[in-house]
Amino acid sequence: MSLVKTIKVNAIKNGTVIDHIAAGKVLKVIEILSLAGDNSVMIGMNLESNKLGRKDILKIENRELTKKEVNSIALIAPSATLIIINDFEVVNKSSLEIPEYIEEHIICPNPKCITNIEDIPSKYYIHKAGSVTARCVYCEKKYLVEDLKIKV
Ligand SMILES: [Zn+2]
Structure with a gap:
């Protein structure tokens, strides 16, 4: 049992x-x-x-x-x-391995970013040196991965 x-x-x-x-x-x-x-x-x-x-x-x-x-x-x-x-x-x-590049699932924290204005899937390059950061392909701003919002 x-x-x-x-x-x-x-x-x-x-x-x-x-x-x-x-x-x-x-x-x-x-x-x-x-x-x-x-x-x-x-x-x-x-x-x-x-x-x-x-x-x-x-x-x-x-x-x-x-x-x-x-x-x-x-x-x-x-x-x-x-x-x-x-x-x-x-x-x-x-x-799991942190990827070099990631698409979708993330909302760019920059309200002026084109991905927040138009219906464009977000894309990021991931930098792993030191603290992990993600750079938005569209607005080119860098964010700490911890600060990113995940799209539901
Ligand atoms: Zn952006």
Whole structure:
């Protein structure tokens, strides 16, 4: 009985697990993925972690993430691990990497930026030296990744 319960709570049959999200960031990840649809979702917040002290974790049944989604998640949760589950088995496990370039999902903080005036998808170059910054391709302003607003 307890085994069945554990499986139900902890494991998914098919889908994606995002582990080692910095504590407090899982809600942003959920926003990026627009997880309000048909997928079963399990959220763990502020769990103990050897790697991070505290971590969040997200399990999404029957969903694989697109490259764009993975890149957006990497920006806000660069410490995360992406795990693909197939029939309860881990078939792929990879560390997220902050991308060089990112499209969509981000609102340019500059109100005069063309992406906020017209319906143009935003694009950013990411600079990883020191603190991670994103430079808007359109208005060329630089922002700390922490200050960016994620589009829902
Ligand atoms: Zn801009």
